Amino acid sequence: MSDWQPKIVAFLCNWCSYGAADLAGVSRMDYPPNIRVIRIPCSARMSPKFMLASLRQGIDGVWVSG
């Protein structure tokens, strides 16, 4: 298990969490690079289909934030 890293997809609301992820960069925070962000216009845009598609794609975790 030691080397295994989960692959995570994050669906972030453009107005809050996506901005926060930008701010994490501006503040030079450090976090693991195994996350891929998909910008959505609002967490209201999120559909269960996107989560299922992500998991079927082999992604280990789905994070929705908004």
Added chain:
Amino acid sequence: MGIAKRKAIYVEYAQAVPLKYAIDPKECIYLTKGKCGACKKICPADAINFDEKEKNLTLNVGAVVISPGFSPYDPTKFDNYQYSKLPNVMTAMEYERILSASGPTKGHLVRPSDHKEPKKIAWFQCVGSRDLNKCDNSYCSSVCCMYAIKEAVISKEHAGKGLDCAIFFMDIRTHGKDFEKYYENAKNKHGVRFIRSRVHTITPIPNSDDLEIRYIKEDGELVVEAFDMIVLSVGLATSPETVEFAKTLDIKLTEGKFCETTTFEPVNTSRKGIYVAGAFQGPKDIPQSIIEASAGASAAGEILTPSRNTLTKVKEFIPEINVINDRPRIGVFVCRCGINIASVVDVPGVAEYAKTLPYVEFVTDNLFSCSQDTQNTIASIMKEKNLNRIVVAACTPKTHEPLFQETLSNAGLNKYLFEMANIRNQDSWVHKSTPELATEKAKDLVRMAVVKVALTEPLKEAELAINQTALVIGGGISGMVAAKSLSKQGYVTHILERSDKLGGQALSLFKTGKEENIQNELSKLVDDVKKDKNIQIHLKTDISKVDGFVGNFKTVLSSNGKDEVLEHGVTIMATGAAPIIPEEYQYGKDPRIITNLDLDKKFITNDPMLKTLKTAIFIQCVGSREPNRMYCSRLCCTNSVLNALELKKINPEMNVFILYRDMRTYGEKELLYKKARKEGVIFIRYTLNEKPRVVFEEDELAVIVKDHVLSRPIMIKTDLLSLAPAIVPYADDKLAKFFKVPLNEDGFFVERHAKLGPSEFATDGVFLCGLAHYPKPIDESIAHAKAAASRAVTLLAKKKVYVSGQIAAVQPANCSSCGVCISICAFSAPSFVEKGPFTGKAEINPVLCKGCGLCVSSCRSGAIRLKGFDNDQIFSQIFAIK
């Protein structure tokens, strides 16, 4: 602030706009000693210019708005607090930095001396405010109570239950919107201790960094207590530089060194054409500063109306190339951002990789993609290579998407045929320690952007014409001032008033704190409004129906059974508020028991009974700050103090008592409170648990109250009892629904943003001012009215607006007419089609749609698409993740 060291080249703060570095000329050894200059040699953008000097520019302007702000009071003078000697005694501004994630401790709550996590923190209020002993600032700084409570609550949330927070205060002044509830929560939910005591001295405890204080509790008990840290809630003061600046401008200052203004022209300085906004006008918080900023803009706009748009340049129109049905030809531009990206991510590697992706015709990397010359290069490459989709892998779309979209437009490409890959803020900056994985991530992000942009289609932005007429609802001071301001700026304005008279609450007010006669000023304003050719007044009129939306409202005005349809582009809500009819203190049972407004009326009519009074009592917070109405009515303390002073003027021998809970004479109104004490007005504090009681001793009226000094009940016989009733809004639910604007639980309208959007609603085209927002005195109402007018003018002046192309659209053939979209949309964008082949199906008004996608994900039939964030685009991004 000097809490931590900073380099000679620095960014002001993490959220600074623009987010650019600056050189500190005091610390730069090239500028001070002529050595080094390494930055100039190393800067790949050649952005360093050591020869840049301060320049004097001469500008010809018709109006000036000044907002020089304040300086936090410097507590070094308070030798008994030993601020400069004791590291764990800090100002609230410094403490703010300790709590901040971008501060010296990265938001970790530790004390400066030994980086120990504090267990006990004390706040001392009124340091540099309400004080003539150690300083000359007798005014109240207005904001410190609230910021201290906020700091205490945040500290508790941060450090958990183990942290003890104590606030030492004279009066808690939480007179802002929703502040009282916050104060109650701080006390009851978070357990912040509030101690009414002014602490004299801070003594360091030997052999430790802890601090000891002695204070006297309200019951007279002497307490000795130790704290790990002490925060001084320093006041707001005008800096000596600003005082000089005011001299240069030749504008008058008040006793407290703030800009002198009048109640009826709260943003006008003593010099014509110069306007003021913010803390220099008087100590104030963010929402009030924002209001004044807009009001200042309005005041300047009023005198500059003839010159509007005389200096604007018209943008060249570039026809759009039709790319529909063309095979995608994608250009990818990978940015190095100097070394911001390139020092972590292998930019050439990412660019090489991008060439292998489908439909990609051209790839290059740039040093700074956002620089003007690179923008020009991108535009010419787009034409040369016949590109029809663009990906920029760079900083973040949040700041740079509009810039690149403009480049597309300038090259004749629809601006939506664009996608950004965020390889700086969300990649190189956060994965410095793992450059290889960061490069992998960059490749993934570029691939995701490429597959998405390939599926992007050109989008149209709906054009919306703004009807140039305004409707102001409410004919009080706020409504009239808003209408007058709109009229002066050239817009036809209709005022709607439900009663038969203009003037609202001001009709029963006597004098302002600045000795201005309210009735005189009010009748001048009413006359101005009546004479104004741009203003139409509708008295005894209600609204029975509202159709339409921003720019195109159709409102049915009903008066005497007759309906009239008014078409207007904007609406200003100035519906006001009114005092409650008291249900306690025997109100209504005796003519000697009246309200403050009744007393004002007696002053206006010069009632002879006033001369016969030997004793008068005021009771504050009648219906305010109670569990069922947990807010402060803001203006009653000042009102009672003014009336008390007026009584003292009539008869200096009169015994005047004010029974209060906390005196809230904020800002320079504190001077009135001070004057009242000097004139002999007696202030007795009571608590909610032990309210005063009104009794009749045979024919005599008396009030029994527990004296806070003697700690025993006293009985005062009186000739007059004046109550300060709570101010409540009309809470017109019907009106709120007509314009799709929200009311809070107290019945006040909810503005777009509590701090940053106090004069408008989240609903486009609807604006807010006056008491309908929150109780406020006349000067603040006038500023708010001008602010609402200013916000409305920014929309009206555009004449046409374009709305985003990234909006939802119904495919009617798939729609099952279930109505879910209509019921869930917060912006009322979907509706049923009323005629034509798709009658009964849903349609979405592109002007109202905010593009959130809620209807899209809720549509059971899959009939709604979100342009720009379509299902296939998001799926393609998911499938592109390796």
